[in-house]
Amino acid sequence: MRVVVTGLGVAAPTGLGTEAYWSATLAGRRAIGRVTRFDPSSYPATLAGEIKEFRAEEHLPSRLLPQTDRMTRIALVSADQAFADAGIDPGELADYDAGVITASHSGGFEFGQNELRALWSKGSRYVSAYQSFAWFYAVNSGQISIRNGLRGPSSVLVSDQAGGLDAVAQARRQIRKGTRVIISGAVDASICPWGWVAQLTSGRLSEETDPARAYLPFDDDAGGHVPGEGGALLVVEDDEHARTRGARVYGEIAGYAATIDPRPDSGRPPSLRRAIELAIADAALDAGDVDVVFADAAAVPELDRSEAEAITDVFGSRGVPVTAPKTTTGRLYSGAAPIDLAAAFLSIRDGVIPPTVGTTLSDRYDIDLVASTPRRAAVRNALVLARGQGGFNSAMVVRAPQVID
Amino acid sequence: MISTVPTDEFTLAALTLILLEGAGAEEGVDLNGDIADTPFADLGYESLALLETSSRIERKYGISLDDEALVAAETPRALIELVNRQLSEASARDKV
Amino acid sequence: MSADAQRQVVITGIGVTAPGGQGTKDFWDLLVNGRTATRRISFFDPSPFRSQVAAEIDFDVELSGLTPQEARRMDRAAQFAVVTTREALADSGLEFDSVDPARIGVTIGSAVGATMGLDQEYRTVSDGGRLELVDHHYAVPHLYSYLVPSSFATEVAWAVGAEGPTSVVSTGCTSGLDSLGYAADVIRDGGADIMIAGATDAPISPITMACFDAIKATTPRNDDPEHASRPFDASRNGFVLGEGAAVFVLETLAGARRRGATIYAEIAGYASRSNAFHMTGLRPDGREMAEAIRVALAGARLDPTAIDYVNAHGSGTKQNDRHETAAFKRSLGEYAYRVPISSIKSMVGHSLGAIGSIEVAASVLAMANDVVPPTANLHHPDPECDLDYVPLHAREWRTDTVLSVGSGFGGFQSALVLAAPDRVSR
Numbered sequence: 031m032r033v034v035v036t037g038l039g040v041a042a043p044t045g046l047g048t049e050a051y052w053s054a055t056l057a058g059r060r061a062i063g064r065v066t067r068f069d070p071s072s073y074p075a076t077l078a079g080e081i082k083e084f085r086a087e088e089h090l091p092s093r094l095l096p097q098t099d100r101m102t103r104i105a106l107v108s109a110d111q112a113f114a115d116a117g118i119d120p121g122e123l124a125d126y127d128a129g130v131i132t133a134s135h136s137g138g139f140e141f142g143q144n145e146l147r148a149l150w151s152k153g154s155r156y157v158s159a160y161q162s163f164a165w166f167y168a169v170n171s172g173q174i175s176i177r178n179g180l181r182g183p184s185s186v187l188v189s190d191q192a193g194g195l196d197a198v199a200q201a202r203r204q205i206r207k208g209t210r211v212i213i214s215g216a217v218d219a220s221i222c223p224w225g226w227v228a229q230l231t232s233g234r235l236s237e238e239t240d241p242a243r244a245y246l247p248f249d250d251d252a253g254g255h256v257p258g259e260g261g262a263l264l265v266v267e268d269d270e271h272a273r274t275r276g277a278r279v280y281g282e283i284a285g286y287a288a289t290i291d292p293r294p295d296s297g298r299p300p301s302l303r304r305a306i307e308l309a310i311a312d313a314a315l316d317a318g319d320v321d322v323v324f325a326d327a328a329a330v331p332e333l334d335r336s337e338a339e340a341i342t343d344v345f346g347s348r349g350v351p352v353t354a355p356k357t358t359t360g361r362l363y364s365g366a367a368p369i370d371l372a373a374a375f376l377s378i379r380d381g382v383i384p385p386t387v388g389t390t391l392s393d394r395y396d397i398d399l400v401a402s403t404p405r406r407a408a409v410r411n412a413l414v415l416a417r418g419q420g421g422f423n424s425a426m427v428v429r430a431p432q433v434i435d
Numbered sequence: 436m437i438s439t440v441p442t443d444e445f446t447l448a449a450l451t452l453i454l455l456e457g458a459g460a461e462e463g464v465d466l467n468g469d470i471a472d473t474p475f476a477d478l479g480y481e482s483l484a485l486l487e488t489s490s491r492i493e494r495k496y497g498i499s500l501d502d503e504a505l506v507a508a509e510t511p512r513a514l515i516e517l518v519n520r521q522l523s524e525a526s527a528r529d530k531v
Numbered sequence: 532m533s534a535d536a537q538r539q540v541v542i543t544g545i546g547v548t549a550p551g552g553q554g555t556k557d558f559w560d561l562l563v564n565g566r567t568a569t570r571r572i573s574f575f576d577p578s579p580f581r582s583q584v585a586a587e588i589d590f591d592v593e594l595s596g597l598t599p600q601e602a603r604r605m606d607r608a609a610q611f612a613v614v615t616t617r618e619a620l621a622d623s624g625l626e627f628d629s630v631d632p633a634r635i636g637v638t639i640g641s642a643v644g645a646t647m648g649l650d651q652e653y654r655t656v657s658d659g660g661r662l663e664l665v666d667h668h669y670a671v672p673h674l675y676s677y678l679v680p681s682s683f684a685t686e687v688a689w690a691v692g693a694e695g696p697t698s699v700v701s702t703g704c705t706s707g708l709d710s711l712g713y714a715a716d717v718i719r720d721g722g723a724d725i726m727i728a729g730a731t732d733a734p735i736s737p738i739t740m741a742c743f744d745a746i747k748a749t750t751p752r753n754d755d756p757e758h759a760s761r762p763f764d765a766s767r768n769g770f771v772l773g774e775g776a777a778v779f780v781l782e783t784l785a786g787a788r789r790r791g792a793t794i795y796a797e798i799a800g801y802a803s804r805s806n807a808f809h810m811t812g813l814r815p816d817g818r819e820m821a822e823a824i825r826v827a828l829a830g831a832r833l834d835p836t837a838i839d840y841v842n843a844h845g846s847g848t849k850q851n852d853r854h855e856t857a858a859f860k861r862s863l864g865e866y867a868y869r870v871p872i873s874s875i876k877s878m879v880g881h882s883l884g885a886i887g888s889i890e891v892a893a894s895v896l897a898m899a900n901d902v903v904p905p906t907a908n909l910h911h912p913d914p915e916c917d918l919d920y921v922p923l924h925a926r927e928w929r930t931d932t933v934l935s936v937g938s939g940f941g942g943f944q945s946a947l948v949l950a951a952p953d954r955v956s957r
Contacts, residue, residue, distance in 0.1 A: 072664055092459030093479060096487070097810070126804060126822060134701065136678045137644075146653040146738055150660030154579050154741035155494055159487035161742035163810045163940045166643055167680065167701035172941025175805040181819055184805045184943065185709060188644075188681045188699040196698050203716055220678075227656055227667040228678035287722075289633060290697040293689040301694050304633055419675065420685030422697065483811055486746050502747065 033202040034431065036277045037116025037265030038372045039108035041217060043079035043258050043359045047111060051369070052376050056404050058387045060358045062241040062256050067221050075235040077244045078221050079258025079360030097160040098173065099138025101259070105170040105217035106177055108263045112213060113178065116265035117277060120178035120211075129182030129209055130174045131201045132263075133193030133216035134167040135363035136225060141165045143224035174213060174263075182209045190418025191326075192288065194261070194367030195426045199286040201266040210271045215368035217261035229257055232419055234330055242388055245361075247327035247354050248334050248399055250392040255329045258356075261365020262372045269432075280375035284411070284429040285313025291421030302423040303340040306413065309425035310344075313411070317344050320427070321409045322383050322400075324370040326417040327354035337415070338395035348398040350413075351405060355384040367416035371428060374412035378430045383407050443496065445518040447471055450511055453491045458484035471512040478511075492518055498525055536785040539799075540715040541952060543792040544623025544780030546615035546729070547892045550586035550773055550879045554618055558879075558889075559896045562904035563925040567878045569771045570756045572735065580740045582749035584756040586773035586880025587735060601686075604673040606645035607733035609683045611776035611885075613690045616727055620691060623780035624792060625725070627692055636695035636723035637688045638714045639778075640706030640730030642884030642939070643739065644680030644699075650736040652677060687727055687778070695723040704844075704939030705803065706730050707777070707887025708947045712801035714781050724786055729778030730888035739772065746811060748848060760881075761908045762845035762874035763852050763916040770846040773880025777888035784952060795895045796933075799957070800831030800948035811940050813850050817858030820936060820944035824862035827946040832957040833932060835863040838870055838948070840903050840928065842894045842935040843920070845874020846881050851938060856916045858936070858944075871928060873921040877907035887937045887945070894933040894949055903928045931955050 040047065043061035044054035054061070062079050070076040086095060086103040089110070095103070109130075113120055120128060142165035148156040163169055168186045175184055183204045187196045194216040201214035220229070229235055236254035238244040245256040272279055287308030289301035310317055323345070326337055341352060355373050356366055377383055383405045391399045410430045417423050451466045460466050461479025470478060475485060489500050498521040508514040547554060551561040551568030561568060569586045577583035588611075592602045595614045602610065620627070627635070652674055656665040676682035681699045688697045696717055700710040707730035714728030743749040750769035752759040760771040787794050804826075806819040828835060841863075844855055859867040875893050882889060897903050902925050909922035931954040937945045950957065 068664065073667060091462050092455075093461055093484075095459050096457055097483075129805065139678070142649070142738075143653070145742070146650065147657060147660050147663065149738055149741050150654050150657060152660070154737065154744060155490065157738070157741035157745050159483055159490060159742075159745040161738070162746055162748065163703070166703060166940070167699075168642070168703045168706075168939075168941040168943070169810075171702070172805075172810055172943070175807045175942055176809065179807045181805050181807045181822075183803050184702070185713070185803065186701045188679065188701050189684070189697065190679050190681045193681070193698065196696075200713070203720065223663065223665045224653060224656070225678070227665050227670050228674045230667050231670050231672055232675040288696040288698070289694055290637070290685065290688045292632065292692065292694055296692070298632070298694075301633065304694075418681060419679070420682055421688070422681065422685075481809065481812060483746065483809070490745055 031206050032269035033205045033283045034267055034269045034272050035264050035280045035375060036267045036272050037112040039112030039115065039263045040369060040372050041081060041104045041108045041260040042369060043081050043260060046084060048372065055355045055358060055373060055384045056382065058385050060241060060387055062244060062360055065221060068223050073226060074237045075230060076239060077241055077256045079256060080221060081259055097164055099141035099164055101138055101217050101219035102170050102173050104219060104260065106173060108217060109174045109213055112263045112265050118211065118265060120180060123211060126182045127209065128180045128211040129184045129204060130171045130180050131185045131197045131212055131214045132170045133187050133197040133364040135190065135218045136220045137167045138165040138169055139220040139225040140222035143222050170217065189422040190420055191363050191366060192416040192418040192422035192424040193364040195414065195416045195424035196288055198264065198266065198283060198371065202283045205266060205268050210268050212266045213263055214266050215261060215263040216364035218363035218365045219259035221259055245329050245357055246389050247329040248338065248391055248395050249389045252329040252331050252334055256360035258360030258362045260362050262368035264368060264371060279431040281378050281431050282429040285309040285427035287312055288424040300336050302337060303343050305423040305425040306340060306344050309427050313427040315411060315427065320350055320411050320413050321407060322377060322412045323350055323352045324374055324412065324414040325352050325354045326415045327356060338397050342396050347396045350398065351383050351400050351407065352397045353383055353400040354386040357387045367414060370414045374414055374428050377409045377412060381406060381408055445515055445522060447511060447515060450515055453488055457487040457491045472510050474509050496522060498522060537783055538719050539784035539797050540718045540781050541784045541787050541797045542779045542795040542895055543782055543787050544619040545795060545892055545895060546618030546622065546778045547889060548588060548611045548615045549775040549889055550588050561878060562875055562893055563902055565905045565907045565923055565925060567757050567907050569759050569880055574735055575737060581744040581751050582740060583753040584759045584771050585735045586771055588774055605686060606648035606677055608641060608645060608731045609686050611733060612639055612683050612731040613686050615776040615778040616687050616690055619778045619780050625780060630725060632692050632694035634695055634724040635693035636717055636726045637684050637693050637697040638700055638710045638726060638728045639683045639687055640700045640710030640884045640888060641680050641683055641732050642701060642703045642706050643732055643734050645677035646734050646739055647736045648677040650738045683731060691727055693727060702939060702943045703941045704883050705887055705937040705943040705945040706884030708937045708945040709803055710888065711798060711891060711947060715798045715801060718781060718783060724782060726781040727778060728781050729776060730885045731776035732883045732885040733774045734883050735772055735774050758908045760847050760877045762847040762877050762906055763912055763920045764909050765911045765913045767847045769848055771880040773882035775882045775885050775889055777892040794952060796898055796949040797952045799950040800827035802826035803943060803945040806942040806944060808942055813854040815854060815857060817854045817861055820858035820938060821861035823944045823946040824934065824936065827948045831948040831950060833948060836866045838932050838934045839930045840897055840933045841870055841872040842890045842933055843872050843874045844936050844938045845876055847876060853915050856918060859918060867918055871903045871919050871921045871926060873904055873906045875904055890935050891947065894935050897930045898933060898951055901927060901929050903930060
């Protein structure tokens with residue numbers, strides 16, 4: 031059974047809404063700057079990809095605002111956009127025919143921060159009644175399900191920054207088991223002092239202060255990443271259901287696999303390559319069929335090397351165009367891979383591969399990086415990679431829509 | 436012993452403000468209208484919203500509201516009366 | 532070997548870390564004797580809180596088998612997960628060296644991740660809540676692994692040498708069931724041959740007590756901690772927070788038979804549905820949980836009357852126990868009155884995301900022993916909860932099939948069906 035994507039809802043620092051994001055991405059416009067949501071002066075990392083123009087009260091009822099973290103608000107709006115884009119009124123779907131499967135990274139961390147502060151500075155009576163769910167990892171699935179009346183199978187996966195693909199893969203699984211529609215993806219937003227301090231301990235944040243030099247995957251000057259906020263929700267649908275209702279189809283979720291790297295001291299090799307090979311096999315394709323790779327692009331030299339090697343091992347020397355449009359937004363944690371999926375579908379639609387901005391490809395990596403400017407190309411099959419701290423590797427192949435005569 | 440007058444009597448305006456802060460307002464409901472006898476449920480506030488509201492009232496006015504009395508207070512008027520009863524009991528205790 | 536045996540997923544190893552003892556044996560002893568492990572909170576001074584009781588584990592890190600480095604870098608919930616995994620592995624008798632690591636995956640359920648570690652570390656970096664701009668100089672080096680609970684899955688994968696699909700499932704209080712349902716799906720779809728699957732949570736921390744205080748979800752029965760968790764009783768007034776973990780070795784029936792493993796149970800059916808109603812509230816009719824039960828039974832190809840025992844969510848809140856009773860009647864019909872139903876939360880408390888897996892462990896042990904654990908503290912049933920909740924005393928009862936259900940914040944309703952492969956014809 032084919033599982034297709036019929037709706038996209040994107041929220042990125044570079045643009046709210048799919049087309050705003052996509053035109054900024056193709057133009058290579060970067061939205062990385064000094065943190066404005068708090069004063070970052072006292073921290074070694076000071077840059078982020080912030081969503082500037084999001085005003086929740088313009089999109090959501092005021093009843094929802096006191097009980098939601100920023101990431102939930104963005105997710106709710108993105109879900110609305112994805113359904114609208116798909117031409118689906120969720121209220122019209124039969125009971126249990128639709129569900130929601132999201133990934134999370136750190137939950138509603140800013141909400142949690144504020145309640146921890148209330149607890150320790152004022153006392154337990156100052157903790158909000160909404161703290162029992164507003165910060166937890168399941169909150170976006172729960173709130174999206176309630177807002178849209180989705181009673182079908184729902185879930186939440188956490189696999190650091192790889193979880194976005196795992197969620198969409200689980201959506202595909204549920205569609206194959208008989209659910210018609212699953213809204214899936216992830217949104218993260220933890221740009222708050224407490225989230226910042228926790229992220230600093232990853233050792234992977236860039237301490238560069240020049241936005242143009244701060245996130246340079248596959249560059250000799252790669253020195254960590256810039257955190258961002260946002261993500262995407264995708265309407266994943268049973269192909270037959272989509273066709274019956276005459277939906278526009280962006281493409282197909284064709285293949286997926288996930289692995290985890292062995293313990294660092296085990297002496298065993300990393301397992302990204304295996305995830306890529308399994309995902310391509312799952313899509314019933316050969317490596318040569320893949321037209322573009324959306325890289326994880328850690329911008330940590332050792333991780334860039336292992337990713338470039340895995341790509342070269344599978345596709346050969348400069349065997350496939352590789353790109354990392356997330357260089358414009360910073361890394362959006364679990365939201366990054368769903369946005370890359372959206373970008374992959376838009377690449378298929380428009381026949382263009384978006385650029386990796388800022389990077390001068392290091393001689394050490396034998397990959398065909400699409401740098402600086404977009405590249406025209408017929409894209410039928412795209413591979414999206416996502417990795418997470420702790421060794422998570424996920425790979426997903428998306429395919430152009432079938433031409434129906 | 437200094438005698439304290441209950442200066443902060445709890446009013447509908449004060450309740451409305453706390454409701455807005457703690458739970459927002461349902462679309463189509465005018466909290467500035469004549470809502471004193473409209474059940475909270477009809478105003479769009481379920482038990483969670485009322486728990487947040489009561490906890491804000493308790494913190495602001497330094498009182499403690501009984502669980503069951505709270506559940507029984509189904510309208511703004513009933514809640515306001517409950518709070519004011521607690522406030523006058525608290526001030527009576529202060530005078531002793 | 533039938534094609535089915537390649538797709539049937541069975542449990543071949545169990546590990547439990549639960550209040551009231553160490554390991555699976557102590558856990559079962561507690562349950563069959565109807566003892567409770569709820570007590571006044573000892574981890575911190577509970578006196579500022581409305582609810583001051585919990586089911587705590589006397590967990591001795593020194594004796595846990597964790598290396599000093601493991602113990603140092605892991606939050607308590609991760610420690611539970613790893614220690615419990617090691618028990619499950621030993622129990623399974625699996626020789627991991629003989630299995631391709633890429634064919635072994637991990638799913639760990641957790642509702643609230645490293646809450647305990649985050650609460651403690653926030654207090655430090657904020658200097659007791661004084662600093663809004665928290666001070667990174669005071670952050671522990673492994674704080675990032677508290678930030679993202681998938682670190683639990685990584686620790687388990689590293690502990691067993693797994694390199695297959697690995698993730699944390701975090702669906703609130705159904706995480707422990709959903710983690711197993713997810714893992715079974717991964718095996719059925721050919722994504723792995725063996726899954727290490729279970730759940731862990733260690734939420735007994737001031738921030739958790741405060742947030743449940745705020746919604747009056749936890750019991751204020753502080754004068755009688757041992758009898759504070761009263762599922763289905765008329766006097767129930769909230770749940771008792773707990774902590775713990777349960778982890779299982781899952782594999783195909785074919786694989787388990789090939790290596791001559793002890794097969795505890797098949798995960799025969801599973802489903803999850805959402806109520807799309809409220810983040811914390813439940814509709815009284817229980818229809819979404821009933822639907823999850825219906826689909827799980829259909830997946831198991833079992834009629835409601837084939838279920839020998841129902842392991843309830845039974846949290847002991849007013850609304851849950853009525854909701855659940857309605858769901859049982861709706862899905863099982865008249866048979867709901869005849870099947871024994873019990874809630875082990877009466878004894879080990881409610882460990883949020885972990886409890887679903889701990890309850891599956893109790894269910895599997897009920898099958899292994901043909902004994903149904905009781906609902907402790909059930910002296911005066913709520914008239915609206917009028918089913919057979921096995922009050923106070925365990926019951927000898929032939930148990931070849933079990934339905935275990937869960938319900939959680941966010942609206943998640945899940946049901947899992949276990950069956951003894953050699954004793955049940957389907």
